[in-house]
Amino acid sequence: MYKGANYSFMHNATVAPAISYYDYIIVGGGTAGCPLAATLSQKYSVLLLERGGSPYGNSNITNLSAFGAALSDLSPTSPAQRFISEDGVINTRARVLGGGSCLNAGFYTRAAPDYVRQAGWDGRLVNESYRWVERVVAFEPPMGRWQSAVRNGLLEVGIGPDNGFTYDHIVGTKIGGTIFDREGHRHTAADLLQYANPKGLTVLLHASVHKVLFRIKGRPRPLAHGVIFRDAAANKHKAYLKIGPKSEIIISSGALGSPQLLMLSGVGPAQHLKAHNISLVLDQPMVGQGMSDNPMNAIFVPSPSPVEVSLIQVVGITNLGSYIEAAGGENFAGGTGRDYGMFSPKIGQLSTVPPKQRTPEAIAKAVQLMDSLADAAFMGGFILEKIMGPVSTGHLELRTRNPNDNPTVTFNYFKDPLDLQRCVQGISTIEKVIDSKAFSSFRYDYMSIPTLLNMTASSPINLLPKHANSSTSLEQFCKDTVMTIWHYHGGCQVGRVVDSDYKVLGVDALRVIDGSTFNYSPGTNPQATVMMLGRPAEISSDHRSPCKSTKKIPNKSVMPMYKISRAWRGKASQPPTSLLLRCTLTCVTKANYMSRFLVSG
Secondary structure, three states, rough: OOOHHHHOOOOEHHHHHHHHHHHHHHEEEOOOHHHHHHHHHOOOEEEEEEEEOOOOHHHHHHHHHOOOOOOOOOOOOOOOOEEOOOOOOEEEEEEOHHHHHHHHOOOOOOHHHHHHHEEEOOOHHHHHHHHHHHHHEEEOOOHHHHHHHHHHHHHHOOOEEEEEEOOOOOOOEEEEOOOOOOEEEOOOHHEEEEOOOOOOOEEEEEOEEEEEEEEEOOOOOOOEEEEEOOOOOOOEEEEEEOOOOOEOOOOOHHHHHHHHHHHHHOOOOHHHHHHHOOOOOOEEOOOOOEOOOOEEEEEEEEEEOOOOOOOEEEEEEEEOOEEEEEEEEHHHHOOEEEEEEEOOHHHHHHOOOHHHHOOOHHHHHHHHHHHHHHHHHHHHEEEEEEEOOOOOOOOEEEEOOOOOOEEEEEOOOOOHHHHHHHHHHHHHHHHHHHHHOOOOHHHHOOOOHHHHHHHHOOOOOOOOOOOOOOOOOHHHHHHHHOOEEEOEOOOEEEEEOHHHHHHEEEEEOEEEOOHHHHHOOOOOHHHHHHHHHOOOOOOOOOOOOOOOOOOOOOOOOOOOEEEOHHHOOOOOOOOOOOOOOOOEEEEOOOOOOEEEEEOOO
């Protein structure tokens, strides 16, 4: 039994008083918010507001054997809230205490040393924070034959050196970490709340924050001083900051939720807010800008040999800006409805049905077609590539004034030619791995590379139109088969919306700390870095960073270590934070149907 199942400070928001007061209010109990709350509670009174429920007692979240089931849950109380970007790519956002760390496949890796240097962080402090995270949530995965074949194939085609098992981001081939332990139990950001001071923390579940409250009159700058939230019964509550020099509201609602909440609170592009009848607090045109999602493209390889169940374990870090990963397993042949998470048969088949015809009957028929396929059609695994960066960016806008509704978001996948070039190089590397001697026992000789590409390209993996030349033009293949790696970020970027200490520019007592502050995604996976980011350094009274900051923020992932309070000085016992990162993998069948298996890349 996880300790979190009995947290004395965790309650349903329906029991909250109509009005309450705290030193810190954190909006979003995700992979960033949970460790922040645990750390701050050591010295201050903290309120953590989470719009979703508890992950404890939900075997679809905690057990590796049920991986993906929570993601396929379309109910209003599901821990995963699905959305489709304006690009036509199906995606999801977390709605559960622990955030995306409750839904992803748990791949764990540090950022590259260059990233740390460019951020102006204190390298010693960063490494100490990484080690602290690793003591709590990171493990070495067991290696099976299929993952070993992919690893040896990568080395055979020149993705070297062999870096063995390591958390470090190093060019070559390595085995990375995972947040699943040897028993297949998931360790999430919610588990980090066990480090909290129970007397200093209140966690409210099913608490939907509608806006941040500001004091404006008689002040040179707006001052954040409270929030309005509603519980599951739609009762309204207000939480205010206690009067004090260090009291702050911290938004940790993710790359979609954080810019959305700023806009709903009156901080954002003036004309856009006016169109939604939102009173303007601060005209900030950069809120919602710079949205990016690292595109992922995969090839499913049917296997004549049994393939062990595995998530992302092996990574080939090329010097061309693309990363090669893999996941597989015979469990593709089992399970109710062959539903492997967000990219499930339900959604894959749905993309072939015109929107006005997407009735429950049509969806049921699509799932029935998937169920009728032979088990052999699902044996095998995926080899995927994802690109660094990316360079291409888009934007986010409000759809409605309801915080529970998804905003509209455009990522502009492959708009920049460099992103497309990196994808082509990655797919070319995958082709070489499939043709390698090391991987030969896990592929059919009669299935050529063009055949495998055609299987993927003709399958409904997104809502984009298909082209006949996808298998002959790798550029077209990348565009037609793009999926999310779930590393979407931006919208509240450092240097544009927040400063180097993550304080929102132009207002007081308000910060944003999560993946929305990223300009680029760090390393092969940002999860470990966001966990580390949640462990603030010691701060002086003027809130200046102890790290060497970059005065001018370039178009890179520059995020100097920030400071919040003296509470952290020398406190090796304070927990860091984690972030949701996910990767979606594609399972292609002989009948040209696609079942998708979610993993965190």
